Each structure stands twice: as structure tokens, then as C-alpha cells.
Amino acid sequence: MPRRFRWTVxxxxxxxxxxxxxxxxxxxxxxxxxxxxxxxxxxxGYAMTFNFGIYAETIARWSSQFLRSIEYAVIVTVLTVLIGxxxxxxxxxxxxxAKNILLLLVILPFFTSFIIRxxxxxxxxxxxxxVLGTLKEWGLLDSGFRLxxxxxxVISGLTYNFLPFMVLPLYVALxxxxxxLIEAANDLYASRVQGFLRVTLPLSLPGLFAxxxxxxxxxxxxxxxxxxxxxxxxxxxxNVIERLFLSNNDYPQAAALGFILMAAILAMVLVYxxxxxxxxxxxx
Amino acid sequence: MPDDPRQPDAIDAAIQRAxxxxxxxxxxxxxxxxxxxxxxxxxxxxxxxxxxxxxxxxAGSRTPSGSTGGSPTPLPTKAGIVNFANWPAYIDIDSKTKxxxxxxxxxxxxxxxxxxxxxxxxxxxxxxxxxxxLAAGNQTVWDLMVLTDWMIERMVRLGYLAPLDHAAxxxxxxxxxxxxxxxxxxxxxxFSAAWQSGITGIxxxxxxxxxxxxxxxxxxxxxxxxxxxxxxxxxxxxCMALLSLGIKPENATxxxxxKAADKLKKARQAKQFRNFYGNDYYNELANGNLALTIAWSGxxxxxxxxxxxxVQFVVPQSGGMRWVDNMCIPKAPKHxxxxxxxxxxxxxxxxxxxxxxxxxxxxxxxxxxxxxxxDAAAAAAKGDKAxxxxxxxxxxxxxxxxxxxxxxxxxxxxxxAEERQWNDLFQAxxxx
Numbered sequence: 160m161p162r163r164f165r166w167t168v169x170x171x172x173x174x175x176x177x178x179x180x181x182x183x184x185x186x187x188x189x190x191x192x193x194x195x196x197x198x199x200x201x202x203x204g205y206a207m208t209f210n211f212g213i214y215a216e217t218i219a220r221w222s223s224q225f226l227r228s229i230e231y232a233v234i235v236t237v238l239t240v241l242i243g244x245x246x247x248x249x250x251x252x253x254x255x256x257a258k259n260i261l262l263l264l265v266i267l268p269f270f271t272s273f274i275i276r277x278x279x280x281x282x283x284x285x286x287x288x289x290v291l292g293t294l295k296e297w298g299l300l301d302s303g304f305r306l307x308x309x310x311x312x313v314i315s316g317l318t319y320n321f322l323p324f325m326v327l328p329l330y331v332a333l334x335x336x337x338x339x340l341i342e343a344a345n346d347l348y349a350s351r352v353q354g355f356l357r358v359t360l361p362l363s364l365p366g367l368f369a370x371x372x373x374x375x376x377x378x379x380x381x382x383x384x385x386x387x388x389x390x391x392x393x394x395x396x397x398n399v400i401e402r403l404f405l406s407n408n409d410y411p412q413a414a415a416l417g418f419i420l421m422a423a424i425l426a427m428v429l430v431y432x433x434x435x436x437x438x439x440x441x442x443x
Numbered sequence: 444m445p446d447d448p449r450q451p452d453a454i455d456a457a458i459q460r461a462x463x464x465x466x467x468x469x470x471x472x473x474x475x476x477x478x479x480x481x482x483x484x485x486x487x488x489x490x491x492x493x494x495x496x497x498x499x500x501x502a503g504s505r506t507p508s509g510s511t512g513g514s515p516t517p518l519p520t521k522a523g524i525v526n527f528a529n530w531p532a533y534i535d536i537d538s539k540t541k542x543x544x545x546x547x548x549x550x551x552x553x554x555x556x557x558x559x560x561x562x563x564x565x566x567x568x569x570x571x572x573x574x575x576x577l578a579a580g581n582q583t584v585w586d587l588m589v590l591t592d593w594m595i596e597r598m599v600r601l602g603y604l605a606p607l608d609h610a611a612x613x614x615x616x617x618x619x620x621x622x623x624x625x626x627x628x629x630x631x632x633x634f635s636a637a638w639q640s641g642i643t644g645i646x647x648x649x650x651x652x653x654x655x656x657x658x659x660x661x662x663x664x665x666x667x668x669x670x671x672x673x674x675x676x677x678x679x680x681x682c683m684a685l686l687s688l689g690i691k692p693e694n695a696t697x698x699x700x701x702k703a704a705d706k707l708k709k710a711r712q713a714k715q716f717r718n719f720y721g722n723d724y725y726n727e728l729a730n731g732n733l734a735l736t737i738a739w740s741g742x743x744x745x746x747x748x749x750x751x752x753x754v755q756f757v758v759p760q761s762g763g764m765r766w767v768d769n770m771c772i773p774k775a776p777k778h779x780x781x782x783x784x785x786x787x788x789x790x791x792x793x794x795x796x797x798x799x800x801x802x803x804x805x806x807x808x809x810x811x812x813x814x815x816x817x818d819a820a821a822a823a824a825k826g827d828k829a830x831x832x833x834x835x836x837x838x839x840x841x842x843x844x845x846x847x848x849x850x851x852x853x854x855x856x857x858x859x860a861e862e863r864q865w866n867d868l869f870q871a872x873x874x875x
Contacts, residue, residue: 200859201574202601224874286670287731305669307732308717390669390718391711394874402874405571406675407866 195414205410217415221399225423228396231310232378235317236371239325242318243370247329248359252338265326273320277387280316281307308390316384324373332366333359368435376424396420518608518780523555525781528562528569528588530768531722532745533639535801545797549788555781565676565721566594573773577603583773586782589638592767593678593854596628604634605772611783612636614790620842623807626767627853635769636786637807639741639798642843642851643679643764646728646738646746648754656735658760659687663710672727672736673707675719677869678854679764680707683737686762686852693855697864704868711872719873728754741804744840748803748833758850765843765851767807799841800834812838 195213199205218225250261268276283290284306294300306312336359344354382397389395396416403413537544546557562585563569569590576583578601590598598604609616615636623637647656652667662671674680682692684703695703710716717733725742727733729750743756770789772782788794795808796815819834857865 200863201578202859221874285730285732303669305732308669390714391716391873392714399874402870406565406567406677407863407870408571408574409863409866 191414191417194410195418197411201408210411213411213415214419217412218419221396221416224394224396224399227394228379229423231314231317231395232375234314235321235378236375238314238318239322239374240367240371243322243325243329247326247333247366251330251333251336262330265323268323274383277316277320277384281387284312307388310389310393312388313385313393316388317378317381320384321374321378325370328369328373329363329366332363336362364435368432371431372428376428379424380420518611518783521555521780521784522778523781524558525555525778525785526558526560526584526586527785528560528585530563530589531561532725532742533561533589533802534559535798538749545794548794549785553784553788555784557785563589564723566591567676568721570594577601577774580775582775582777585773586776586778587770587772587785589768589770592626592628592769593856595635595769595771596856598771599629599634603774605774605776605779606633607636607772607786608783611780612787612790614787618790618792618809620807620809623767629769635771636790638768638770638789639802639804640765640767640807641804642740642758642847643683643737643766644740644756644758645735646743646754646756647735648728648731648751650753651731651734656757659683660761662735662737663715665713665715667734668713668715669717670732670734671716672724672733673716673719674724674737675721675873677866679737680719681865681869682764682852682854683759687759692764692852695855697861700865700868704872707872741802744803745801758847760850763851765848765853800837803837803840805843806841811841815841
């Protein structure tokens with residue numbers, strides 16, 4: 160390639176990804192934006208009326224499901240950090256020879272469909288199933304006790320399903336931390352706790368950030384866990400969208416909800432990035 | 444678009460329409476705008492124009508092609524496969540080999556392989572999965588689907604079904620029971636043939652309820668809080684609630700539905716319901732997660748045989764719903780000849796008998812009870828009293844008794860506006 164065209168190379172590398180996103184992200188987005196502003200019905204067809212009012216209506220109508228989804232997703236993200244950080248830390252610093260096996264174990268659940276795994280939870284934790292039924296027979300639990308169809312079940316299911324998405328980025332970040340930096344901190348009279356807080360934790364922030372995004376964003380929009388493990392009182396915004404789209408054929412409202420969800424997530428991610436500090440994320 | 448003539452090439456027209464910006468700018472306006480903004484995007488490619496171009500064409504005509512003339516296109520030659528979407532627990536299955544004996548028999552007789560999938564859990568949910576393809580005029584993956592009467596009515600109205608070629612269905616002509624011929628939702632059986640019929644009532648486990656269940660309001664008894672199931676299908680749940688208020692679903696007004704929705708909503712807010720289920724309520728009732736639930740008659744009789752002998756079915760005093768599930772072929776099917784062969788096969792009384800001996804809904808085929816009684820006599824002659832007894836009970840159950848038909852009702856035909864109002868009210872019940 161002639162020297163004067165060399166500047167185009169990085170852009171050429173972006174072409175396949177760019178086209179892909181154009182076809183499978185931008186175009187569907189435009190169609191959905193259009194659908195959200197249309198009015199009509201299945202038999203009459205939908206026509207564009209620029210009905211922006213639907214956004215206000217939709218927010219007002221589904222605010223409680225919205226807040227619940229965000230609440231669940233925040234709890235899930237915090238739980239995955241609390242469970243996943245020690246896991247990733249141990250694998251990165253103490254894994255030794257077992258490192259690869261431990262990592263394989265983390266991703267092993269992906270070898271089967273997460274729907275199957277969530278359904279098996281439902282069987283395991285059934286009111287009179289293997290676990291609860293046995294405990295009830297021993298008199299350790301009240302006969303009316305249940306886990307399925309409660310918020311606890313939904314949040315546990317989400318936490319379980321998204322844990323690997325937290326552990327893997329954290330592992331990658333922690334793996335890169337140079338142990339000599341921690342030694343240096345200790346040499347300079349930092350306690351182990353101080354060393355962790357002043358050296359390891361800040362260096363793992365990019366992993367923490369990536370992990371929480373990978374957990375929080377899909378968790379807000381998830382509908383499978385609430386559908387399988389939940390009850391009418393744990394309905395999340397994903398369930399509402401799914402129902403509006405597939406059962407009620409109310410495409411405009413469903414599309415509008417999708418955009419509101421996207422905007423809300425974007426806003427929250429920006430605030431989060433600010434709080435952590437974007438300089439720390441890029442310089443790592 | 445009320446007077447849009449719906450010809451076969453309507454799809455082409457729709458596509459053309461879709462690519463034609465509604466707010467077309469004159470050349471002059473284009474130049475002015477482009478000049479003003481200095482950007483091409485300001486003109487013909489403006490976002491509003493793009494957005495407006497994405498309108499969704501109407502689903503079908505008022506008078507779908509073929510429904511009046513009833514002259515379906517001649518069937519092509521057999522393809523050797525049929526993709527069949529049905530509900531769970533709706534066919535005879537050999538629990539040891541996990542095969543479907545009657546489908547094996549069908550393959551032996553006709554050489555057609557059946558790709559049988561339990562793909563329908565809920566009418567609306569299934570409709571949602573096939574609707575985009577049908578609206579766009581594409582082939583779906585199905586050749587044959589089993590859907591409930593009111594859904595057939597909607598699909599016919601939207602022009603989503605292929606007319607049946609009755610010349611290819613001699614068994615239907617000869618053996619269909621009068622109750623299932625020329626039904627309210629599909630005059631002349633132009634698009635559908637009954638698969639099975641049943642009643643929506645209440646299924647309950649007396650060991651868990653510790654008392655007999657007699658009426659809809661028992662589902663709202665606080666003693667059963669959190670162990671009650673409802674259906675996610677709006678029609679069954681709403682109609683049962685309407686009946687409990689003494690309102691016949693056929694005559695229900697939107698105000699009536701509001702009352703019924705309020706009644707259900709109050710119960711849901713009190714955490715009375717464990718969840719709103721599709722056909723998946725079956726396992727929840729069988730394994731005791733649910734003490735009582737809205738249920739379909741045949742599911743419960745099957746559950747008593749296969750999964751949980753304690754469970755009982757009752758038509759509530761307030762009333763139940765009678766429905767008919769129908770085989771139908773989607774518009775532009777891949778293998779119509781094979782699908783017709785399958786429909787015809789099920790109207791052979793012997794095949795219908797095998798099915799009924801297993802699933803226990805009402806059969807739309809004449810002579811099935813007699814054939815079951817014959818099997819019962821044969822079993823008795825062999826000294827197998829248990830089987831003989833079970834078959835005798837079955838024979839009586841495959842046709843609805845006059846008493847059973849007294850307290851059951853059919854769905855209301857909903858206009859699209861009504862359906863939306865009902866759906867909105869029900870959605871507020873379902874989502875907390």
C-alpha cells in the first residue's frame with residue numbers, strides 16, 4: 160500500500176465491525192424508534208403519528224417495575240462483587256498450578272443453557288422438593304416456607320447466572336497486578352489491609368468496572384429469572400416488555416419501554432464512570 | 444386503510460410502500476432544505492422520513508383470500524415431513540421409549556416423518572412468535588399448529604391461515620362429530636379441524652387444600668395464600684373471574700371486565716397467587732407447589748394417571764369455559780400435503796381412540812367411546828380388571844355429558860379495541 164494511504168489502515172480495520180453494527184444494531188434501533196412512535200393495531204396496521212406522548216405514559220405506567228429492576232440489578236451487582244472479588248483474588252494470586260482448572264470451573268456453567276440451569280433450580284428448590292421438602296420433614300422449616308416465587312429466588316438466580324461475568328474481568332485485572340508493588344507497599348510499612356486498599360484495589364478498578372457493567376446491564380433487562388423463579392410481585396421490566404411484545408402485541412409501548420430502559424442504563428453507567436473516575440479506568 | 448384490496452401481490456405493495464417515504468419532498472423543497480442546512484441528510488434522508496418509512500402494514504384483509512371462495516390451491520406432491528406445533532401433554536407417548544406410537548404408525552402408513560414439537564405453551568405467546576413472519580408473508584417453520592378457537596377466529600380474520608382442501612380430508616367428512624362441524628369461530632371448517640376439546644375449570648390437590656373445592660372464589664380463599672395458580676392467558680382467567688361475578692363472558696362489557704380485573708388485582712396484591720402460568724402449571728400442580736389452580740380438564744385426568752393420583756378436577760359452581768383446540772395450517776406452508784395427511788389421519792376413529800385413551804379430553808371423532816368400550820371388554824376378557832375399569836371411565840369421559848355442558852360457556856368474540864382494553868386491564872393484574 161502506498162505510504163500516503165497508510166493512514167486509512169486503522170479505519171479499514173473498523174469496517175467489518177462497523178458494518179456489522181450498522182446492520183444489526185443501528186438499523187434495528189431505527190426501526191424500533193419508529194415503531195415506538197407509531198399508533199394503530201394489528202389488523203389496521205401501524206402508522207407513524209410521532210406520538211411522543213407514549214414515552215411519558217409508559218414511564219408513568221411501569222415505574223414500579225422499572226424501579227424494581229434497578230433495585231434487583233444493584234443488589235445483584237453488589238452480591239457478585241462480594242462473592243466474585245475474593246474468588247478472582249484467590250485465583251489470581253494463590254491459584255498456582257490450579258489456575259487454569261479454576262478458571263475453567265468458573266466458565267463451566269456456560270457449557271449448558273442457562274435456561275436449563277435456572278429450571279433445575281426450580282426443581283431443586285420446589286416447595287416440597289429435595290431440599291425444602293427434606294428440611295420440612297425434619298421440622299427445621301415451617302411447612303408454608305418457600306423460596307421459589309420470592310424476590311430472594313429471583314435475586315439469587317440472577318446472581319448465580321451473572322457471577323462469571325464479574326469474576327472473569329476481575330481476574331484479568333488482578334492477574335496483571337505486579338506482586339512486587341504490594342511487596343513495595345509492605346516494605347514501606349503499609350499493613351496488609353492498607354496495601355490492598357492503596358495498591359491492589361485501585362489497580363483492579365478497570366476489572367471491577369467492566370464486571371459491574373457486564374452484570375448490571377443484562378441483569379436490569381433480564382426476564383428469564385423473574386419468569387421462572389419469580390411471582391407476579393417480582394415482575395421486572397424485561398417481563399413487561401416481553402409480555403407487551405409477545406402477548407399483547409402492543410409493539411409501540413414495548414419499543415418505547417426498550418428505549419427508556421436503554422437511556423436509563425446509559426445515564427446510570429455515565430454516573431458510575433464519573434464516580435470511579437475515568438482516568439483510573441484507562442490508565443489502569 | 445379500510446378499502447385496501449388484499450390481493451396476493453399485496454405484500455409487494457406493502458414492501459413498496461415501506462420504501463416510499465410518506466412525506467416526500469418536492470425537488471424544490473429538497474434543494475431549499477439542503478441549501479439551508481447544507482447537509483444532504485436534512486432532506487430526503489431526514490430522520491422523520493426514515494422513521495415514517497418504517498410503518499407496519501396491516502396484518503390482513505377483512506375478507507381473507509380463500510375464505511369466501513373456499514377454493515384452495517391444488518396440493519403439491521407429498522414432501523415426506525410435517526412440522527407439527529402442539530401443546531405439552533397433548534398426545535400419546537410411550538414413557539419407556541420416549542416415542543409417540545401413533546406418530547410412528549402414521550410414518551409407517553404414509554412414509555411421512557413428523558417433527559412433533561411441544562411448542563405451544565400459551566396461545567398469545569405462540570402467536571407472538573409466528574406473527575411477524577405471517578404478517579410479512581414469510582413461511583413459518585410450522586406446517587400444522589394446534590390453537591384454541593378464539594385464536595383461530597383471530598388468525599382467520601387476519602388472513603394468516605391457509606384454507607383446508609376438504610377433498611384431501613375424507614375422514615373428517617365421514618367421522619367429525621356434529622358438535623365440531625361448522626363451529627362459530629370458523630364457519631364451514633374452512634381453515635380448521637378440531638384436535639380436542641375440553642373445559643377450563645379448577646384443578647386441586649385435596650391433600651393440600653384439606654377441603655373440597657367447589658367454586659371460583661375458593662381460589663381467592665386467604666387460607667391458600669401463595670399456593671394458587673392463575674393462567675397467563677387473559678381469556679381463561681378473565682372469563683372465569685367474570686363468571687364468578689355472575690356475568691356471562693359472551694355478554695361482558697368493559698365495565699364488567701373492570702370489575703373482574705379489580706377482584707383479581709386485590710387478590711394478587713394480597714399475594715394470593717403464586718404465579719400466572721401457561722401450560723407449565725401442570726408440573727407445579729403435580730409436584731405440590733400449587734394446591735389449587737385454574738386448570739384444563741384433560742391435563743388433570745392425565746395427571747391422575749401419570750403424575751399425581753390425588754389431583755381432582757372440578758367445574759366451579761360459578762361456571763367453567765368450554766373450548767376447542769384446532770389443527771390449522773399457516774399461510775404459505777412448506778408441506779401442505781403432508782399436513783393434510785396428518786389431519787386426515789387423526790380423524791380415523793382408531794387413531795382418535797388411541798389418542799383419547801391416553802389424554803382424556805373430549806374427542807371430536809364419532810365412535811371413539813364405543814371403540815374404547817371394546818378395548819375395555821377385551822381387557823376384561825383377558826382378566827385385566829384395572830385396565831378395563833380405567834378404560835370404561837375414559838369411554839364415558841371423552842364426550843361431554845349434558846350436565847357438564849350445562850355450566851360451561853364460550854369466549855366472547857372481541858373486536859380489536861375490546862381486546863386491547865381487556866388486555867390492558869389484565870396486564871395490570873398480572874404485573875405487580
